[in-house]
Amino acid sequence: MDYRRDIPLAITFIVGVIAVLDYYTTLEAVTNTFTVIKNWGVVLQAFALGLGAVNLFRVHGKRVSERTRDDWMFSAWLLLMLVLFVVVGLGTGQYDASTQYAWIYNALYMPLGSTMYSSLAFYMAYGAYKVLRARNFEAALLFITAVLVIIGNTPVFPATYQGFFHMREWIFGPIVSGAYRGIRIGVGIGAVVLGIKTLVGLETGYLGRR
Amino acid sequence: MAILTPNRLVPLAAFILAWVATYMAIQMGKQGKIKIRRIPGLDAIEEIVGRSVEMGRPVFDIIGMGVFTDIYATQTIAGLSILSYVSTLCARLGAKLYAPQASVDVLPVAAEIVSESYRMEGKLEELDIEEQLPYLSGTQFAWASGIIGMAARMRPAGNIMIGPFWAESMMFAESFDRVGAMQIGGTARMYQIPFFAALCDYVLIGEEMFAAGAYVSGDPQQIGSIAAQDWYKLAALALGILGALLATAGVTIIGDFLKM
Numbered sequence: 386m387d388y389r390r391d392i393p394l395a396i397t398f399i400v401g402v403i404a405v406l407d408y409y410t411t412l413e414a415v416t417n418t419f420t421v422i423k424n425w426g427v428v429l430q431a432f433a434l435g436l437g438a439v440n441l442f443r444v445h446g447k448r449v450s451e452r453t454r455d456d457w458m459f460s461a462w463l464l465l466m467l468v469l470f471v472v473v474g475l476g477t478g479q480y481d482a483s484t485q486y487a488w489i490y491n492a493l494y495m496p497l498g499s500t501m502y503s504s505l506a507f508y509m510a511y512g513a514y515k516v517l518r519a520r521n522f523e524a525a526l527l528f529i530t531a532v533l534v535i536i537g538n539t540p541v542f543p544a545t546y547q548g549f550f551h552m553r554e555w556i557f558g559p560i561v562s563g564a565y566r567g568i569r570i571g572v573g574i575g576a577v578v579l580g581i582k583t584l585v586g587l588e589t590g591y592l593g594r595r
Numbered sequence: 596m597a598i599l600t601p602n603r604l605v606p607l608a609a610f611i612l613a614w615v616a617t618y619m620a621i622q623m624g625k626q627g628k629i630k631i632r633r634i635p636g637l638d639a640i641e642e643i644v645g646r647s648v649e650m651g652r653p654v655f656d657i658i659g660m661g662v663f664t665d666i667y668a669t670q671t672i673a674g675l676s677i678l679s680y681v682s683t684l685c686a687r688l689g690a691k692l693y694a695p696q697a698s699v700d701v702l703p704v705a706a707e708i709v710s711e712s713y714r715m716e717g718k719l720e721e722l723d724i725e726e727q728l729p730y731l732s733g734t735q736f737a738w739a740s741g742i743i744g745m746a747a748r749m750r751p752a753g754n755i756m757i758g759p760f761w762a763e764s765m766m767f768a769e770s771f772d773r774v775g776a777m778q779i780g781g782t783a784r785m786y787q788i789p790f791f792a793a794l795c796d797y798v799l800i801g802e803e804m805f806a807a808g809a810y811v812s813g814d815p816q817q818i819g820s821i822a823a824q825d826w827y828k829l830a831a832l833a834l835g836i837l838g839a840l841l842a843t844a845g846v847t848i849i850g851d852f853l854k855m
Contacts, residue, residue: 409600411598429700433703440702456748501740504766515794570828572802574831576669576802576805577827582617582809588676588809590672590675590677
């Protein structure tokens with residue numbers, strides 16, 4: 386018996402069966418047991434968060450101390466911010482509800498996050514350029530469809546001729562919805578089968594030992 | 596008091612049938628009765644690792660931001676299965692692997708998987724787990740910018756992205772495309788599939804990513820289990836067509852049955 390393999394598999398099976406029973410039945414004992422398991426999960430995640438912080442300190446602390454890369458200053462900045470957030474959160478005693486913490490978050494992190502998010506427009510434009518080059522019949526078909534959708538989405542065209550709007554609706558309806566639902570059904574079934582394989586111990590890739 | 600949760604009788608029956616179908620498919624797989632088609636996206640993984648060895652540049656394997664406790668857990672598990680395969684290939688062929696992490700609960704599992712792969716290949720001393728599997732951030736765009744920066748600095752030869760992805764998928768696909776990396780993208784998140792299709796060399800669409808672990812294992816039992824997915828899909832297709840025809844005729848029996 387390989388304990389390093391069999392014990393995790395047994396835990397996966399037991400927890401998985403309880404989760405399944407909790408979804409399909411109203412048995413109080415099952416619901417209570419699953420609530421306890423979920424709470425354990427929260428505690429484990431909290432420990433894992435500490436592990437993530439330790440990993441960050443070790444990797445970036447090494448870079449700062451060695452100064453071997455030309456990006457060590459970014460590592461120093463990351464560590465500074467990490468410490469700052471922790472000190473401000475704990476120091477005020479109100480954690481992330483404190484005004485100071487909220488200010489740092491809103492003034493530093495939020496604008497950076499928004500900037501990254503808005504840059505998606507450029508990434509999309511680049512992606513659209515790459516995909517909409519009519520190199521063969523299929524690509525030409527995609528290009529024509531994309532142009533029709535763009536026309537349907539641009540207010541000036543449907544305002545001039547309503548047919549552009551209906552054409553866009555037709556593309557999104559019978560054509561896109563059909564393909565979308567087909568993939569969605571496949572995804573759902575694939576997830577269920579993988580879940581079953583994981584429960585019975587056939588899918589062990591996540592354990593790293595085949 | 597009813598033991599079963601209301602409106603979940605048919606889903607429960609479907610789940611039990613899926614279990615039975617999977618068991619039968621595994622048995623048939625054992626007997627070698629099931630053959631599956633080639634999946635080019637998965638066949639290309641070895642090509643990517645080989646290419647990176649030839650070019651002397653690293654390989655990235657990104658498994659997404661998923662955790663084990665949400666509805667995307669199966670995608671994370673599929674990503675980890677591929678990470679296991681990719682790390683084994685990298686250790687065997689001598690390619691440098693980078694797998695930046697975003698979830699603190701997945702990080703130790705991923706680290707264990709990669710360590711085990713290197714250990715099995717007798718190359719554990721070549722692995723620097725903290726450097727090659729760094730935890731970047733748990734927030735989406737901090738993680739995304741970290742990976743974009745790594746891609747720009749290291750100019751990897753290949754990038755494998757299999758797992759749950761959100762808006763960052765486009766950023767990754769384009770950043771790696773720009774540095775000339777050969778890419779495989781696979782996610783079951785519907786809105787991200789077109790982004791991967793636009794920029795990746797190979798794409799795993801829909802359920803293909805769930806079959807990935809079984810496919811790369813080459814194990815007949817696991818390959819057999821993939822057939823269960825197809826049987827179930829055929830049943831769903833038949834039910835869908837029948838339901839649509841009956842609903843068109845004003846009979847809603849299939850819809851009502853599925854709501855039980």
